[in-house]
Amino acid sequence: MVLFVINLLIAVWLVGRDRRDIAVTWAWLMVLTFLPLIGLLLYIFFGRKLTQDQIFVIRQEQKQIMEDFKARQQALVDQKNEDVRGKVTEREQLLSRLLGSLDGAVLTQANQVEVFTDGEAKFNQLIEDINHATDHVHVEYYTFASDHLGRRLLQALEEAARRGVEVRVLYDLGGSRGTNYKFFEYLERLGGQAQAFISASKARFTTPRLNYHLHRKLVIIDGNVGYIGGFNVGDQYVGEDPKFGYWRDTHFRVTGSAPTMMQIRFMMDWNTTCRRTKKERLDFDDEILQKQLSMLADYEAHTKGVPMQIVSSGPDNDQYAIRRGYQNIISQARNYVYIQTPYLIPEDSILEALIIAAKAGVDVRIMIPSMPDHPFVYRATEAFARYLTMNDVKVYKYDHGFLHAKTMVSGNNIAAVGSANLDYRSAKLNFEVNAFTYDAELAQQLKETFEQDLQQATLLTPSYFANQSKWLKFKQSCCRLLAPIL
Known part of the structure; x- marks a missing residue:
């Protein structure tokens, strides 16, 4: 009974010291109380929140990159937004304003969208786009497996790096079990770069907080082609895992203005991770900024398409x-x-x-x-x-x-x-x-x-x-x- 009371007090102290939802608090108390040792290990690895220092760094990275670019970008699209506001419903305006307020998501107008529901078709098109890249390829996936599909995509990235294209890969360690820095060694010898999200270089586990994952799936090619959706990189996503059979997912291939916002999202995630890995940061200097803005202005001025907002969320932001x-x-x-x-x-x-x-x-x-x-x-x-x-x-x-x-x-x-x-x-x-x-x-x-x-x-x-x-x-x-x- 004494051990039970001590364990209960420790559980209350561990869970209660962080501000979190009541439902989450009670769930962890139940685990810690009824599974004393196992529950403690689970909490250490999966239950602890990101530190305020980590959250501050992530927010600062976002602030430094976003403020100037979004101000200039908003000025570009404001006039066009005014032109279309009279043509959209009140419901659409309400949602777009809400997302703009919560995440600063700019509503871009000039986008062409292709929908993929089959993994083989999606990755065939992605690899073809990578093969035609001339400036850069930025890749961000929760899962980048070192299996057949992973090697196939990596080979396309290596060929792009060999041509002088800037290649950067960001992946989640937990979601990419079995994949580590060695998988990308040859890519880096060719001039590309790869790193695991907010993890130190060449480390499998760098923090006991394993409950927070980079779940995003983004690819940006030359700043004007973007992929966003549910597919990760692995054989199961193209139906080659007998356990799951056919894999049904949904993914967008977007050309136009919105890839610029995907680019910003990738830059923030990449630079946040560079604090640990010491890899080369992506800085939006005036030349790059003007190039992106010029591209955006050209699309917004001359192309009709799908209005779209790229919206992010995560444990670093309490706006959900x-x-x-x-x-x-x-x-x-x-x-x-x-x-x-x-x-x-x-x-x-x-x-x-x-x-x-x-x-x-x-x-x-x-x-x-x-x-x-x-x-x-x-x-x-x-x-x-x-x-x-x-x-x-x-x-x-x-x-x-x-x-x-x-x-x-x-x-x-x-x-x-x-x-x-x-x-x-x-x-x-x-x-x-x-x-x-x-x-x-x-x-x-x-x-x-x-x-x-x-x-x-x-x-x-x-x-x-x-x-x-x-x-x-x-x-x-x-x-x-x-x-x-x-």
Whole structure:
């Protein structure tokens, strides 16, 4: 009993000293209390928050890069935005203003978007674009595996570096298990650079805070071609892992103005990491700044296209821009909201928004995978799916392989595609980036893609869950209790 009380006091002290959500606090207290030693190890590696010093450094990097560029960029697009404001709905204006306020996301107008839902097609096009790069290729992925696809992409990057193209690769150590600095040695000998996000050079574990991941997926080529979405680099993402079979994801290839904002995002993440690795920073000097602004001005002046905001969120910022953007889309929906997410573990605000919309007669449909890639996460997803099904939300499981897409589409022309899932981790723990778009044709394409996926999906009903075993329901309930820390 004495040991139990001591353990409880230590747990309260460890969890209580950081400001965090009450649900997260109770979840960690439960783990630390009932799993004394194991729980402590889990907390040390996964539960501790980023230090204020780390957050300050990340914010300072963002401030130094963003302020001057965004001020000049905003001046370029303001006039065009004024021209289109009278043509967009109040709902679109509300969302774009919200995202601008939360993340400083500039609304760019001149973008051409190609949608990829198949990994082989996406990476074929990406490698072709890299093969035609003349100035730079900047790559940022949560997973950059050292398997067949990883080596294939790396070879294209090495060929680009050999041609004199500036190549930089940023990856997450936790998401790229089995990949380390040695994998990129030849690329660096050719003049390219690679580093793991906020980790020291040549180290596998540099901090016990393993719960914060670079979950973004970005590639920027020559400043005017950008990739953003859900695909990572690995054989499973092109359907070559028998465990998952066909991999269903969604990714954008964007040409035009928005890649400039992707470029800014990459620069901030790269420079933040350089503080540890001592690698060469990316500084936006006047020459580079003017080149980007000139490119942006040319697109904005002469090209019509998809209005788009590149929106970021992460544990360094308490504005939760992507999560609040999702919440705005759901709460403002009048006809339908279609959502695809591999992990359905929404925070209470999103959960209530979904139920309120469904109860108000909005056609709310959510599609999740039919198989787990993380067992605890999937059981929690099933628990939330059961609860939403009981509250008039239509939840489907995708039966044709593994669904990894992170998409939301609603109304005539509002959509979001990116790296952020509908779960606690994407809302508060991971560094994420999404494209929010305002275009009728693109929204219709994503809506039709969702409806096509319905042909290979099963609607989950109350009877479906009622027929599950008591043991499975017990596991779902237990995992739901741990939802804030999964």
